[in-house]
Amino acid sequence: MYELNLPTAVCVPGSIVEREVIEGYVAARRFLTRTPLRLHLGCGTVLLDGWVNVDVGGTPDLTLDLRYGLPFPDASVDRIHSEHMFEHLRLADGQLLMTEAYRVLRPGGVMRLGMPDLESILGRYSSPDWRDQPWIQDQAFGWVDSRVAFINVSFRGWEHQYLYNESELRLRLGRVGFAQVQRVGWGESSHSDLTGLETRPETDLIVEAVR
Ligand SMILES: C[S@@+](CC[C@H](N)C(=O)[O-])C[C@H]1O[C@@H](n2cnc3c(N)ncnc32)[C@H](O)[C@@H]1O
Structure with missing residues (x-):
């Protein structure tokens, strides 16, 4: 024991x-x-x-x-x-x-x-290619139509608590x-x-x- x-x-x-x-x-x-x-x-x-x-x-x-x-x-x-x-x-x-x-x-x-990686998320946020990632292509994320929506999902989606x-x-x-x-x-x-x-x-x- x-x-x-x-x-x-x-x-x-x-x-x-x-x-x-x-x-x-x-x-x-x-x-x-x-x-x-x-x-x-x-x-x-x-x-x-x-x-x-x-x-x-x-x-x-x-x-x-x-x-x-x-x-x-x-x-x-x-x-x-x-x-x-x-x-x-x-x-x-x-x-x-x-x-x-x-x-x-x-x-x-x-x-x-x-x-x-928070760093790459922030990098994408600042990049014209922010849409260029596989999960955003998923139909469920069709509503993610701006970089602000993208950064909010990254922080708050999937029950994320801390990046x-x-x-x-x-x-x-x-x-x-x-x-x-x-x-x-x-x-x-x-x-x-x-x-x-x-x-x-x-x-x-x-x-x-x-x-
Ligand atoms: C995004 S999923 C990742 C699952 C798997 N590692 C993968 O990469 O496919 C996060 C996993 O963490 C588990 N998880 C979250 N909080 C937990 C906790 N407090 N205790 C145990 N597991 C937890 C969830 O149930 C879920 O299966």
């Missing part, structure tokens, strides 16, 4: 959140013997072999609300991967999850985060202890089990942070 690491900020004793967190710890137990232990956070419908696919909805391997932390012991996880998930968390929730990632990763463990650029992501990762953060290319990594993971062309800010 290991000690429960209940995030005190969200865990009022006896509350529904506390019960949910404890249930998460119980559900996570079956993965603790995996070697290596790899977590895929906010997996959606992308279920990766060899990874514990985690999401709050759908049919993942492990159902968790990631705002309440990671129900794994300290220094027990080898890899964390997440694509297009952190921008769905408010800054405080994102910082808590980064803190948790740092806690559960083994020394030398790596977290790979991919998300839209990062590279320096912001480095700042937030650094605040929780990640000293070694490297920007990497789409699908590329010096770690063989972190190559070829991205599925979305619009994932254009990708970093690997080493514990």
Whole structure:
């Protein structure tokens, strides 16, 4: 057994959140013997072999609300991967999850985060080619007929809560202890089990942070 690491900020004793967190710890137990232990956070419908696919909805391997932390012991996880998930968390929730990632990763463990890049969104906003991106061509976004509509959707659409650029992501990762953060290319990594993971062309800010 290991000690429960209940995030005190969200865990009022006896509350529904506390019960949910404890249930998460119980559900996570079956993965603790995996070697290596790899977590895929906010997996959606992308279920990766060899990874514990985690999401709050759908049919993942492990159902968790990631705002309440990671129900794994300290220094027990080898890899964390997440694509297009952190921008769905408010800054405080994102910082808590980064803190948790740092806690559960083994020394030398790596977290790979991919998300839209605020810098390229702002670049597009200022460019005459702002329409030139695949998602805007989708019929559902036929109403996005101006650059102002485009920038509003980027910030507020898809339940986005907080957009990062590279320096912001480095700042937030650094605040929780990640000293070694490297920007990497789409699908590329010096770690063989972190190559070829991205599925979305619009994932254009990708970093690997080493514990
Ligand atoms: C834009 S989707 C990305 C899904 C997948 N990674 C992909 O690239 O197709 C964001 C995912 O994050 C999940 N998510 C958002 N907030 C979450 C939370 N608090 N806890 C767990 N998952 C969350 C959503 O349920 C959703 O599946």
